Amino acid sequence: MYNEALKELIKRLKYQRDWKIASCFADEMNKMIREFPAYDLIVPIPLGNRRLHERGFNQTEALLYEANLPFTSLLARKDGEKQSKKSKKERIHTENPFSLVGKEELPGKKILLIDDLYTTGTTLRHAAYTLKNAEAKAVNSMTIGR
Numbered sequence: 001m002y003n004e005a006l007k008e009l010i011k012r013l014k015y016q017r018d019w020k021i022a023s024c025f026a027d028e029m030n031k032m033i034r035e036f037p038a039y040d041l042i043v044p045i046p047l048g049n050r051r052l053h054e055r056g057f058n059q060t061e062a063l064l065y066e067a068n069l070p071f072t073s074l075l076a077r078k079d080g081e082k083q084s085k086k087s088k089k090e091r092i093h094t095e096n097p098f099s100l101v102g103k104e105e106l107p108g109k110k111i112l113l114i115d116d117l118y119t120t121g122t123t124l125r126h127a128a129y130t131l132k133n134a135e136a137k138a139v140n141s142m143t144i145g146r
Contacts, residue, residue: 002117002145010116010145014059022062025144029067036140039112041105042071045127048079048097059116063144071114074102075127096126100134107135118143 013021033042044060052058064071078097100106111131113124118141128139 002119006145010059013062014055014116017056019057019062022059022066025063026067029063029069029142029144032142033067033069033112036112036142037138038110039138039140040109041074042069042112042114043074043127043131044071045113045115045123046073046075046077046098048077050079060114063116064114072102072105074100074106074111075130076101094122094126096129098127098130100130103134106131108137110138111136111140113139113141115141115143116145118146 009021009024012018042064044058044064046052046060047055047058061071061073075098078099111128113127113131115124118124124141124143128141131139
């Protein structure tokens, strides 16, 4: 659950650039991932170029790296306003910010999408829509907080 303790850890990871926080979640991520249906590829939710430049790293990729989980970056994200600055209604009604890279790897594949937080689910829905439109067979998702 996204309680005050998790909120503080995520804040430190994302905004204070404390990469080692990602290692706190490694064991739990590995435990959780074994409970998912079979998948072919793990795909992290990407950051837009501006946000990636500001932070210096993608926190979702850091989580996967620290958990020693191989991943494939198949999505690109347009720069836009921070989700945390939007109301719930604004988040739900956003335009799909994702496009595909590496389409040749997707047809018929089962994808496990990974993100740090699930709030409204809009980010994961847009990403899944993009992957399914590129002929992914199935898309499931996992986050560390909700």
